[in-house]
Amino acid sequence: MTDSNSSPSQQVHLEPGYSPSISGFDDWMALQGEVFRSVKDRQTHKVMLDGESIFIKKHYGVGWGEILKNLLSLKWPVLGARNEWQAIHKLDEIGIATTPLLAYGERGTHPAHKQSFVVTRDLGDIVTLETLCEPWLQQPPSPYFKRQLIAKVAELARCFHANGMWHRDFYLCHFALPRSALKTQDLQLHLMDLHRVEIHAHLPEDKRLKDLAGLYFSAMHIGLTQRDVLRFLKHYYQQPLRQVLMQHQFLHSVAHRASQLDAKFQRKRQAGVAM
Template sequence: MNHGSLWERLVRGVRWSWIDERYRSALPADFDAMVMTLESRDRLHAKQGRSTARVVFHPPDQNQSGGRPLSVYLKRHFQMPWLARFSALVHPNGRYSPGAAEWAHLERARSLGVPVPDVVAIGERIGPWAGLQSYLVVAELTGCKELNEALPVIEQSMDREAFESLKRRIVKEMARISATIHKARMFHKDLYLCHFFLDLERLARDPRDVALTLIDLHRLQEHRYWPDRWRWKDLGQLLFSTEGVAGVSPRDALRFWVHYKREAGVRNPEWQARMIRLKAARYSDHNAASEPGAAERLSEPVGSAD
């Protein structure tokens, strides 16, 4: 990675990129040059100077070599705070852009033994002057589905005993993943059920083979001081996100806590569990107040008729 001199970054601007060699042949030869202007409406989500979209690349020699299309999620950041722009200009190795930061988070989690999506490519544009842009490309989790959508469908296709057995394995793996990052004083800050993806293809081959992948680590951060506060936030989010999900029961939440507190070596588990429940209740109350018409409902007299 050549970041050039401060003068080069300031006056002309520089860019750097990294591509996983396993995926290079599936990407266009000029990928780094065209990635920031590439257009895709597939699952596009764009706001406040950033965008995320699904993109499918077809290898140029697909017909001759039998190469498979590559499905990815492209995250781009076009506008950033002035402090991040200035910091990247002065210290280009600092991972101040969201793309470079999430790359570091993914690799940190992977080094801990947490299953995360493969990083296909990453790049930054630093300068000229106070310019800063970044992109991150992660491989799509083909054959996988988020747990909040997968569990209700699976429940309908399995007998009760088999489904409960499967959930026990899923819960144990979720607890292991959560405890692993927390023991390292790393906290997800978006630890919802929908960010755990279950590999349905592997499950179809072997019902005992439970493989989960944790996604969206852009907010992952280390907190050495008062880590319990961030534990309550993560696990409160997770508990809240199970509300109303078909196939998920209070027994599953209790089973998760039993595995988690053992894996993470939680002290004062009763008090910790109480704080997590309080945090989940706050999320639930906030969500209810944010629903359309909530203000009107809350202002109605108790017992009022429709």
């Protein structure tokens, strides 16, 4: 649904069934609340609107400097909230849970100065896998729970990549569970932070490698065993381990890149610089 006050250079899209008390682009961009993230060109606020807790991520335009920096690095720049809006729709289509989409808007045609926003429903009391798994070295989970969670992560990753999607920040901190799921064992994972997602007709192997390496890097210090890693690969590839291990060159490259990411992280941590 597109707002009736939209113009060719200014559009607001509302999801079916969502009828907020505000409508104009400026009304959305004026919303203020608890700031969850703030960087040069965007902010994320948690806001109460019409008695409902929502998140709005506002993009203010990346500027020519950021565009040129990305292009010189042979990367396509992320120009606003459209990436996340499209990615959420794609995840809904393929059955991967994420933050429920409510609204999206954009204004302007100039790539360096285009403004945009995306609005999602608050999932409530959730825990990321980074937080959940952090104490596992000292306090290991039950073998059953660990096996179940590894299978769920692998199945999500398989579906995500099979549908041509590249996260670019595929770390445990971007997988989340409702805390209530820890009691019911209904482990429906939610994939978060879709700001940089790319969607391809067929995912190139180098991009698959980067996602898997990022995931492996983020899980390197939570006490996983070699058997745990093999269990992940078996669920991810849906093949017998003998066939999976025939891809030893690709798997070696994943492990090598993960080790490089970890070494870089450790250097920055020792230098007192946040990653």
